Amino acid sequence: AQSVSQHNHHVILSEAASLELGCNYSYGGTVNLFWYVQYPGQHLQLLLKYFSGDPLVKGIKGFEAEFIKSKFSFNLRKPSVQWSDTAEYFCAVADGGFKTIFGAGTRLFVKA
């Protein structure tokens, strides 16, 4: 069965620090990969996605993620975080069927 593992449950950074959130999945076939963000009190929204092609994908608000197939990883990065990036971040994997598996989430707190 598919599973998604997010390495950190909580991350605290100061503004301007660099961010990398780890995500690993278990599935041997072709996958679609996602990062969603949930700002405090709000619903999940898509941050970026990977379907095929260039393994380095860019999303909204300066976020990017790199798909490394050999490592079954899809880590999220941002060079310089802002206070407004405080949110919970979810990695998600779909095998092309209807179902998407979400990771447990990483809560990011950015200190102003």
Added chain:
Amino acid sequence: DAGVIQSPRHEVTEMGQEVTLRCKPISGHNSLFWYRQTMMRGLELLIYFNNNVPIDDSGMPEDRFSAKMPNASFSTLKIQPSEPRDSAVYFCASSPGGLSKNIQYFGAGTRLSVL
């Protein structure tokens, strides 16, 4: 488009009462998902529909939970009888078909408190 619309936004009820949560997916989307989010268990998929047909309800916790999708523009999640451990935020999401079928668009959620 207004996005996925859920109602009510907040629901407070007493143990044993019936609770019905409602969802209107984005027009033209083929799939609809119900999730439950709690601090302890994170985001859990309860059930999903494709073209109004339930495909996988293995995440529904017990028989007290039921979901329907009578048409392409409406779905309900019902809990009867409700229990305090059902307190959570319930999200509905919809997906388009085709190449973007795995992209999910979430509603604002219903925060349920069962006293």
